[in-house]
Amino acid sequence: MEVTQVKQVIPVTPPDLTEKNLDKLAEYVFNQLENCRSRPWICACRYEYINNLRLGYLNCLTIPDQSSLRRSSRIRDHSDRLSHHRAACQKVYGILYRDDLRRIPYLTWSDDVLVTSLKQRRITLPRQRVRAVYVSKLQHADVTRTFAFMDLPQEIRLMVYEFALQFDEDFYTKKPYGLKPATKPALLQTCSQIREEATPIFYRINRFLLRFGKDDSATSCRTLSWMKRYVSATDLQNLRYITLSSFHYGWSYHIKIDLNCRDPLKWTLQCNHESRHNLSCNNHYPLSEESTVMQERYPRRNCALAKHHQNAGLVAANLAAAHKAIGELWEACGENGRIKPSFAGLLDFVGAVKDINTNLTQR
Structure with a gap:
């Protein structure tokens, strides 16, 4: 190929x-x-x-x-x-x-460097000795080049999949509104062999966003509806990293969870203030804070939801509920020391963590 x-x-x-x-x-x-x-x-x-x-x-x-x-x-x-x-x-x-x-990095190169690059790649120099023509020639050579990827050893191909299929986590956590859930990227649709080799890696290395709603029954449908549509039960078993998110009055809250870790003390809560600027803009200054979920957290003074810090009773109650939620998930989906999530198990887990999240973010 x-x-x-x-x-x-x-x-x-x-x-x-x-x-x-x-x-x-x-x-x-x-x-x-x-x-x-x-x-x-x-x-x-x-x-x-x-x-x-x-x-x-x-x-x-x-x-x-x-x-x-x-x-x-x-x-x-x-x-x-x-x-x-x-x-x-x-x-x-x-x-x-x-x-x-x-x-286009070629636009920053000098004319001499462009000519040298054309010669090194054995590209015939154009009759028009114009900088724009040099750039166009190099771009054309880039987009028309081919590489026998499937001739590489499988170990090398697996390493390439890990780099190629990793998407930007910040894009999913900091721009939640109007974002379509990640389905299968184009690389997984090239041929059956690549799809078979790379699909488990795609679900194992990436963090997927699951959103909260106000209504428990509606939340259950919205949270996993795209997974039921695009992700098979076999692929879902490779899922490891999830982020459970909710939104209140211009602030977004994200609980980052590693499903293979049974210790909820390692969950983290990230709070972001929504900005009208995108991430690459110099005017994008997100007001954010991140802390361990179960420790006492002091919100920023300019946050409209800022209240007094958690009391010891609420911390203990959340910790007990988190232990129970992750324990039930492992009882339902754990196998040979490894978690293999199912739709039913994730649905129950999301519902349990939602109550914890509400207590944390609306205190």
């Missing part, structure tokens, strides 16, 4: 700052704003100002033809709007170009 990369990133086209047609400049801005929106890792706050300029509205304004209005005033007004549009073009281009530099 040969593995091929098929997507080539096209760098953004710079604006023509010599253009004097306001409509064409505005069209460039609107098209590049759509380009920004298509890249979810670019935070909206970076182009919010440009989005609110209402360039289309300004273009519709015509200079009134009045005898009292001097021609110099009309020219100055047109010149100001032209500068306004050009500045917007430069701003949106700068946002996308900096993102291209991060996604």
Whole structure:
């Protein structure tokens, strides 16, 4: 089997700052704003100002033809709007170009390095000795290259699966709203042999998010509905790491659990304040704290839910309930010193931990 990369990133086209047609400049801005929106890792706050300029509205304004209005005033007004549009073009281009530099390393290379790389990879130098052509040639070589992956020893393939199938845990814990549950990635759909070898690794190394609700009966359906749809009972037995989450008044609470660990003192509770900025934005400063679930925890003063710290009785009650929940899960799903989760066992476990979570986060 040969593995091929098929997507080539096209760098953004710079604006023509010599253009004097306001409509064409505005069209460039609107098209590049759509380009920004298509890249979810670019935070909206970076182009919010440009989005609110209402360039289309300004273009519709015509200079009134009045005898009292001097021609110099009309020219100055047109010149100001032209500068306004050009500045917007430069701003949106700068946002996308900096993102291209991060996604296309070749853009940061010098011409000599690009030519050397082309020669080393035995790529014929193009007739057009233009930097953009060099970059395009190298990108094309990247996306069309092939590799006989299945010829590697199985031990090496398993190591590759662990790196390729690991997803970002922070993405799931810090951006909970509107997030679709993880199903099977594209690598597991390439062929039956890869699917058979890599699927157990995918469920064993990743942490999966299960959400709480207010209603116990509704929670049971929502929490595991996507698992029942996308995960087979055999694959579910490889599940090890889960995060149980709930949301209250702009704050999210995540209990991180290792199902193979029978000691609830090692569970951790992470609290995050929801931000309108994405994780890559410089303006993203999440107010968060993380602690062992069962220890006394002092919330931040600026948290609307901040109350007095837990009393000893609540800590003891939560600890006893947690021991009971994990113990019942092991009794139902434990086998030969290893946990093999089932849908019924996880459903009971989630219900038991939900009560503990409510006491912890709403005290």
